[in-house]
Amino acid sequence: MLLAGPQARLLYPGAGPARLAEHTARYGPLPRGLRRPQRETLIAEVGRAGLTGRGGAGFPTARKLAAVAAAHAPVVVANGTEGEPASAKDRVLMARSPHLVLDGAVLAAELTGAREAVIVAHRDVREIMDEAAAERARAGLDRVRLVVRTAAEGFVAGQASAVVRWIQRGVPAPTATPPRLAQRGLHGAPTLVQNVETLAHLALIARYGAAWFRAAGTPAEPGTMLVTVTGAVRQPGVLEIGIGVPAGQVLEQAGGASAPLRALLLGGYFGTWVDAAAALGRPLSSAGLADLGAGPGAGLIVALPTGACGLRETARLARYLAGQSAGQCGPCRFGLPAIAGEVERLAAGQDTDTGLLRRWLGQVDGRGGCAHPDGAVRMIRSALRTFGAEPDTHR
Amino acid sequence: MSGRSGPGTAAGLRLRVDFIACDGRGVCAAALPGLISLDDWGFPVVRDEVVPGRLLADAQATVRACPKLALRLERGR
Numbered sequence: 001m002l003l004a005g006p007q008a009r010l011l012y013p014g015a016g017p018a019r020l021a022e023h024t025a026r027y028g029p030l031p032r033g034l035r036r037p038q039r040e041t042l043i044a045e046v047g048r049a050g051l052t053g054r055g056g057a058g059f060p061t062a063r064k065l066a067a068v069a070a071a072h073a074p075v076v077v078a079n080g081t082e083g084e085p086a087s088a089k090d091r092v093l094m095a096r097s098p099h100l101v102l103d104g105a106v107l108a109a110e111l112t113g114a115r116e117a118v119i120v121a122h123r124d125v126r127e128i129m130d131e132a133a134a135e136r137a138r139a140g141l142d143r144v145r146l147v148v149r150t151a152a153e154g155f156v157a158g159q160a161s162a163v164v165r166w167i168q169r170g171v172p173a174p175t176a177t178p179p180r181l182a183q184r185g186l187h188g189a190p191t192l193v194q195n196v197e198t199l200a201h202l203a204l205i206a207r208y209g210a211a212w213f214r215a216a217g218t219p220a221e222p223g224t225m226l227v228t229v230t231g232a233v234r235q236p237g238v239l240e241i242g243i244g245v246p247a248g249q250v251l252e253q254a255g256g257a258s259a260p261l262r263a264l265l266l267g268g269y270f271g272t273w274v275d276a277a278a279a280l281g282r283p284l285s286s287a288g289l290a291d292l293g294a295g296p297g298a299g300l301i302v303a304l305p306t307g308a309c310g311l312r313e314t315a316r317l318a319r320y321l322a323g324q325s326a327g328q329c330g331p332c333r334f335g336l337p338a339i340a341g342e343v344e345r346l347a348a349g350q351d352t353d354t355g356l357l358r359r360w361l362g363q364v365d366g367r368g369g370c371a372h373p374d375g376a377v378r379m380i381r382s383a384l385r386t387f388g389a390e391p392d393t394h395r
Numbered sequence: 396m397s398g399r400s401g402p403g404t405a406a407g408l409r410l411r412v413d414f415i416a417c418d419g420r421g422v423c424a425a426a427l428p429g430l431i432s433l434d435d436w437g438f439p440v441v442r443d444e445v446v447p448g449r450l451l452a453d454a455q456a457t458v459r460a461c462p463k464l465a466l467r468l469e470r471g472r
Binding site: 331 | 412413414415416417418419434435436437438440
């Protein structure tokens with residue numbers, strides 16, 4: 001199900017996918033053929049807009065653009081892998097507004113001097129992106145070469161270095177840092193990897209400017225973001241919200257809670273469990289959630305009803321994340337299954353001593369080639385804070 | 396500990412593990428027990444501190460001894 005909220009900028013309101021003519025009618029033409037001074041002006045405009053990465057990390061987009069623009073012969077990768085299983089926002093975006101994503105990819109390539117942009121699309125929307133790219137080719141629209149690839153599946157496949165390695169070698173697993181991708185990425189070229197939603201915002205900033213972009217969101221965190229709302233809500237789906245809208249209001253836009261709520265998982269499977277009572281009035285922004293130890297992340301909100309056991313749900317997520325380890329790094333490969341087992345024991349009421357669990361969380365945190373173990377640890381620690389170490393007795 | 400800094404000196408060097416490359420052979424922890432221990436699965440836990448000057452030669456030898464080339468000395472945080 002799809003819900004276009006009152007802040008709908010990115011999601012085509014019609015039946016979608018928007019054809020090229022419909023897309024152009026709605027947004028107007030994309031600025032093209034930018035010369036160097038115009039590129040620098042537009043990158044500065046993106047900086048003034050305050051656009052940050054919408055894939056979860058939230059890095060300032062203008063800084064990434066500038067870093068890669070300064071490099072020789074770079075390449076652009078549009079990341080539509082969406083490995084987070086409960087998230088649907090990137091898929092919905094590509095399914096409704098494929099040309100907005102392609103506009104952003106073309107623009108990012110022009111801004112950085114790249115001749116090629118690789119679009120890595122979730123398999124559900126691969127054909128839509130193929131068709132959109134073909135439409136543009138027939139129209140002779142882009143100087144930049146667009147290459148569409150099917151994304152790998154699996155949770156870690158969406159990590160930027162894993163996406164690059166997937167394109168290059170067919171292996172969807174992260175690589176060691178350094179080198180950073182902006183220095184040496186795809187086929188050794190300096191590489192800009194941006195989430196597809198970020199690129200869609202970029203395509204709108206290029207048309208309408210920073211002040212327009214900042215009309216939504218908060219002064220510190222401007223713009224809109226796509227969120228996926230799931231769990232105990234009446235109309236689960238993808239919404240576009242202004243950053244900073246209270247979490248409770250976002251749930252209302254998703255039809256409202258379908259049961260009294262115990263907790264929210266904010267940000268994704270790598271996210272943070274927070275008490276529903278504490279979270280519902282909070283702005284959905286980094287600043288609004290910081291003292292809860294949470295953040296909007298990649299925009300996933302899972303509503304957990306009072307009738308469900310938070311530890312049991314956490315055990316399920318922990319086991320899933322353990323299974324999604326790329327298996328390259330020992331602490332993640334061996335530690336996450338061990339941790340999942342401990343969480344399962346807690347959830348089953350077999351044990352209430354969290355000493356070993358906490359020891360292992362400490363031994364896994366920060367000890368991988370990518371952030372997979374760190375994210376799992378963060379989520380499990382937040383569950384211990386929010387749910388305590390004892391399973392709910394009302395099951 | 397060395398108080399000198401600048402090019403060509405060892406100031407600010409820390410041990411780092413490339414966990415993608417690391418196999419958990421344990422050579423490093425045996426060679427440099429003052430700075431490296433093993434977690435419950437046999438993978439190195441390096442102390443997050445600048446390598447003291449008196450251990451620097453040992454640390455460099457340990458880096459060279461790693462059979463997977465997974466241990467490095469890096470400057471800065």
